[in-house]
Amino acid sequence: MKNLVLLILLVFSVSCAQEKKTIVGETEWQKEQNADFKDATKSPLKDKDRKTFTGLDFFKFDSTYVVNATLKRTPDSEWFNMKTTTDRLTKERVFGILSFELKGQSFKLNVYQGKDLMTTEGYEDYLFLPFLDDTNGSTSYGGGRYIGLRIPDGDTIVIDFNTAYNPFCAYNEKYSCPIVPRENYLPTEIEAGVKAFKKH
Known part of the structure; x- marks a missing residue:
C-alpha cells in the first residue's frame, strides 16, 4: 500500500x-x-494549435528596446472609426504623440484611446499602441503588432517593445483586429516582442 x-x-x-x-x-x-x-x-x-502549443516564439529580451518616450497629449483630437480585419469599426482617438529615441534614431508614434474601453472596468486608463516595422512579414507578423500602455501622471511613458504582441487574428481568423494605421510605421527593425506564429 x-x-x-x-x-x-x-x-x-x-x-x-x-x-x-x-x-x-x-x-x-x-x-x-x-x-x-x-x-x-x-x-x-x-484547438488543434493549442494541443501542440509549447510556447510562443519571442525575440530575445533586449533592454535597448525599453525606451522613455515623451507624451504630447492631444486633448482636442476627434473620435474616428479605426478599421479592423472584419466589417467592425472601433471608435478611437489619438490620445497623444509619443516621441522617443531608439538606437540613435528619433521616432514618433500615435497612441490611441478606445471609447468603449474608457468605460470598461480595469481599462479606464488603457492606451493602445499599434505599430508597423521592417520585421513585418519576415520575422514578425505581417499586420504589425500592439503594445498596451496606461495613461501616465506626467508627460513621460515607458515603451517596452519586448512586450509587443500579435493581434489575435494572427492565430485565428475568427477574431476582429484593429488594422495598424500607416502613420504608425517605424522605418527600422524592431527585433523585440513576439515573433510571427508558425501554424502547424
Whole structure:
C-alpha cells in the first residue's frame, strides 16, 4: 500500500513538473503570455494549435528596446472609426504623440484611446499602441503588432517593445483586429516582442 501511495505521488509530481515545464519564457511577461495561450479559456489559438502549443516564439529580451518616450497629449483630437480585419469599426482617438529615441534614431508614434474601453472596468486608463516595422512579414507578423500602455501622471511613458504582441487574428481568423494605421510605421527593425506564429 505504501509503495502504491509513493508511486501515485511520484506520477503526480512528474506530471506536475511536466505541466510547469510547459510554461516557458525568458521574462515574467513571456511566461504570462505562454500561460494564457495554453489556457483554453483565454487562448486565441485554434484547438488543434493549442494541443501542440509549447510556447510562443519571442525575440530575445533586449533592454535597448525599453525606451522613455515623451507624451504630447492631444486633448482636442476627434473620435474616428479605426478599421479592423472584419466589417467592425472601433471608435478611437489619438490620445497623444509619443516621441522617443531608439538606437540613435528619433521616432514618433500615435497612441490611441478606445471609447468603449474608457468605460470598461480595469481599462479606464488603457492606451493602445499599434505599430508597423521592417520585421513585418519576415520575422514578425505581417499586420504589425500592439503594445498596451496606461495613461501616465506626467508627460513621460515607458515603451517596452519586448512586450509587443500579435493581434489575435494572427492565430485565428475568427477574431476582429484593429488594422495598424500607416502613420504608425517605424522605418527600422524592431527585433523585440513576439515573433510571427508558425501554424502547424
